[in-house]
Amino acid sequence: MTNLVDIPKVNAKNMTEKEFFYxxxxxxxxxxxxxxxxxxxxxxxxxxxxLPAGCMSAVGFIFPQMAFNTNALITTFPGAAxxxxxxxxxxKALGQKDVKTVVFAGDGGTADIGFQALSGMIDRNDDVLYIxxxxxxxxxxxxxxxxxxxxxxxxxxxxxxxxxxxxxTHKKNMFEIIAAHDIAYAATASIGYPQDYLNKVNxxxxxxxxxxxxxxxxxxxxxxxxxxxxxxxxxxxVDCGLIFLAEYEDGEYKLNRNPKEFASVKDYLKKQGxxxxxxxxxxxxxxxxxxxxxxxxxKNWL
Amino acid sequence: xxxxxxxxxxxxxxxxxxxxxxxxxxxxxxxxxPQTITxxxxxxxxxxxxMEGIYMHVESEHSAISAAMGACAVGARTFTASSSQGLLYMxxxxxxxxxxxxxxxxxxxxxxxxxxxxIYGDQRDSLSLLDCGWIQVYVEDAQEALDMIxxxxxxxxxxxxxxxxxxxxxxxxxxxxYELVAIPEQKMVDEFLPVFETPNKMSFEEPKNLGxxxxxxxxxxxxxxxxxxMFNAIDVIRDVDQEFAEKFGRKxxxxxxxxxxxxxxxxxxxxxxxxxxxxxVVDKMRAEGKKVGLLKxxxxxxxxxxxxxxxxxxxxxxxxxxxxxxxxxxxxxxxxVNSAISKIDKYVYKSNFVGGLGGRxxxxxxxxxxxxxxxxxxxxxxxxxxxxxxxxVETND
Numbered sequence: 001m002t003n004l005v006d007i008p009k010v011n012a013k014n015m016t017e018k019e020f021f022y023x024x025x026x027x028x029x030x031x032x033x034x035x036x037x038x039x040x041x042x043x044x045x046x047x048x049x050x051l052p053a054g055c056m057s058a059v060g061f062i063f064p065q066m067a068f069n070t071n072a073l074i075t076t077f078p079g080a081a082x083x084x085x086x087x088x089x090x091x092k093a094l095g096q097k098d099v100k101t102v103v104f105a106g107d108g109g110t111a112d113i114g115f116q117a118l119s120g121m122i123d124r125n126d127d128v129l130y131i132x133x134x135x136x137x138x139x140x141x142x143x144x145x146x147x148x149x150x151x152x153x154x155x156x157x158x159x160x161x162x163x164x165x166x167x168x169t170h171k172k173n174m175f176e177i178i179a180a181h182d183i184a185y186a187a188t189a190s191i192g193y194p195q196d197y198l199n200k201v202n203x204x205x206x207x208x209x210x211x212x213x214x215x216x217x218x219x220x221x222x223x224x225x226x227x228x229x230x231x232x233x234x235x236x237x238v239d240c241g242l243i244f245l246a247e248y249e250d251g252e253y254k255l256n257r258n259p260k261e262f263a264s265v266k267d268y269l270k271k272q273g274x275x276x277x278x279x280x281x282x283x284x285x286x287x288x289x290x291x292x293x294x295x296x297x298x299k300n301w302l
Numbered sequence: 303x304x305x306x307x308x309x310x311x312x313x314x315x316x317x318x319x320x321x322x323x324x325x326x327x328x329x330x331x332x333x334x335x336p337q338t339i340t341x342x343x344x345x346x347x348x349x350x351x352x353m354e355g356i357y358m359h360v361e362s363e364h365s366a367i368s369a370a371m372g373a374c375a376v377g378a379r380t381f382t383a384s385s386s387q388g389l390l391y392m393x394x395x396x397x398x399x400x401x402x403x404x405x406x407x408x409x410x411x412x413x414x415x416x417x418x419x420x421i422y423g424d425q426r427d428s429l430s431l432l433d434c435g436w437i438q439v440y441v442e443d444a445q446e447a448l449d450m451i452x453x454x455x456x457x458x459x460x461x462x463x464x465x466x467x468x469x470x471x472x473x474x475x476x477x478x479x480y481e482l483v484a485i486p487e488q489k490m491v492d493e494f495l496p497v498f499e500t501p502n503k504m505s506f507e508e509p510k511n512l513g514x515x516x517x518x519x520x521x522x523x524x525x526x527x528x529x530x531x532m533f534n535a536i537d538v539i540r541d542v543d544q545e546f547a548e549k550f551g552r553k554x555x556x557x558x559x560x561x562x563x564x565x566x567x568x569x570x571x572x573x574x575x576x577x578x579x580x581x582x583v584v585d586k587m588r589a590e591g592k593k594v595g596l597l598k599x600x601x602x603x604x605x606x607x608x609x610x611x612x613x614x615x616x617x618x619x620x621x622x623x624x625x626x627x628x629x630x631x632x633x634x635x636x637x638x639v640n641s642a643i644s645k646i647d648k649y650v651y652k653s654n655f656v657g658g659l660g661g662r663x664x665x666x667x668x669x670x671x672x673x674x675x676x677x678x679x680x681x682x683x684x685x686x687x688x689x690x691x692x693x694x695v696e697t698n699d
Contacts, residue, residue, distance in 0.1 A: 073372070079364060082372070
């Protein structure tokens with residue numbers, strides 16, 4: 001296995017100025033497009049990209065206007081991981097060297113419909129980096145609940161009213177589900193902490209085999225936030241502890257950030273249209289869920 | 303002409319031998335009865351180092367077709383295999399694959415679809431997917447299965463076609479019975495089937511975005527091209543079969559095979575293994591002086607319209623055996639045959655015999671009865687009809 005310590009670091013200074021994802025039609029302030037753009041800058045030209053149905057495929061591939069400057073392919077919705085597996089296998093069989101296959105899939109494409117293929121890809125340890133950009137709902141179809149939509153989110157299929165506070169389930173624990181496959185490398189990240197994200201993509205790039213990064217990516221349209229606050233809100237999600245930065249490597253969990261004090265959950269939530277309706281009791285439920293999670297993480301991962 | 307090495311193998315094994323000879327780069331398949339022996343043999347060949355390709359242990363049929371498409375999108379020759387529920391589970395990918403113009407080759411072991419559950423054979427799986435843009439060929443025996451795998455790559459990968467191809471063989475009747483099968487020499491297959499090359503692939507020399515969206519302004523044009531490619535396949539099928547015959551000494555008569563149709567008055571039309579039984583009945587009835595014949599339809603897509611019309615102009619009655627039913631109407635083969643016949647300026651008596659579902663045998667006696675019904679229908683100007691034959695229940699007919 002690659003010694004991850006020796007991998008040269010990437011940062012704003014030494015990163016390529018080339019753009020591999022531009023001219024796309026994403027909404028202003030789209031966090032998903034930032035996640036794709038940054039990752040491709042690290043992965044470089046010899047990259048095959050596979051994307052299932054979702055925002056990034058919808059905004060990037062409208063014939064004849066193609067937004068990827070590298071090889072890229074829209075996959076079937078449930079088949080992002082398996083189609084990427086096929087790409088990696090084909091490239092290997094044809095003797096291609098120094099290539100990377102990457103998937104950019106949304107939260108629904110990852111945690112719901114594409115989950116089976118993702119599990120199979122990791123089980124076979126295919127040489128694919130799977131990046132899930134998590135904007136916490138099916139944004140491309142107009143903001144419907146996915147398996148990664150948090151408790152209390154108002155979406156078009158989990159309306160908030162007198163009876164329900166929007167979504168009544170907590171986020172599926174994708175990072176640990178992926179880690180439980182005993183994958184060589186998995187990580188969580190946020191576009192609010194770009195250097196951390198770049199480092200993780202860079203690590204995954206150098207590992208031969210299946211890797212997974214779950215990157216938190218804001219969506220002004222679905223979240224009801226101003227476009228200019230996209231990076232800020234993705235950072236606040238980490239600072240208030242609802243999103244955590246961690247890695248799973250060599251069978252061990254590692255917390256990358258362990259704040260002494262959390263920023264206010266209420267402040268984070270109340271800045272977003274999708275959480276405007278939440279009452280103190282709902283916020284209490286979300287906070288308790290966060291605290292339980294951190295108790296477990298601190299106990300087991302530190 | 304070749305010195306063919308003959309071995310005693312099942313239809314599934316014949317397919318595996320054919321695949322091996324075609325040197326696919328990637329095989330992605332999920333096991334399902336009665337296709338399993340094919341994927342078992344292929345994995346053994348990879349283990350033994352007899353094949354250089356990669357065998358992917360995918361977790362579902364949906365992933366099998368997705369992986370095959372992914373590999374094909376970088377220019378790799380790919381193979382997959384399925385059957386029944388598995389084929390239906392691939393359905394999304396089948397449309398995707400043909401639209402992407404990826405010439406994946408698949409073996410489908412024809413098997414009934416649930417409910418009721420049945421592992422035995424009929425042709426409802428592939429015939430219900432006739433519109434998914436794949437070339438569909440139906441074979442009669444294990445030798446034809448092996449030979450058609452080799453032909454399939456040559457047809458599917460042709461630059462004017464670039465369309466995936468499904469080689470169908472009847473579950474159990476062909477997949478699990480043993481025959482002497484001639485195995486072509488690797489060298490000759492290599493000469494017949496060049497290394498796969500396609501402009502429709504992602505490459506680092508010329509990066510591409512594939513699998514894109516199209517607006518209403520363009521979509522029809524893409525689908526028109528796909529339809530044209532399917533028609534182009536007709537000439538390619540003919541040329542490939544001719545070249546195959548010259549190289550390997552076995553000819554499959556292109557889109558259809560006529561048997562004793564030269565002066566026939568009534569003809570039965572069928573697909574796949576039942577054609578073997580019909581041949582025997584034709585021989586028997588011919589010996590009795592009855593002018594009967596068989597039209598074996600090999601390709602359902604592209605459909606052999608010209609051949610069916612040509613036959614219809616010469617006969618008085620055509621019966622179609624369907625091992626499938628489009629509920630609420632008639633058998634799918636009949637619909638297609640009937641549509642072609644309707645385009646000629648002549649009346650032909652027609653009848654649709656639906657049966658053999660869920661693996662029930664179609665007997666020689668039943669086939670003879672069908673021929674008799676066709677003669678009776680012509681003589682008595684009977685009403686044309688669709689009937690389930692040899693039902694074990696009382697009907698109102």
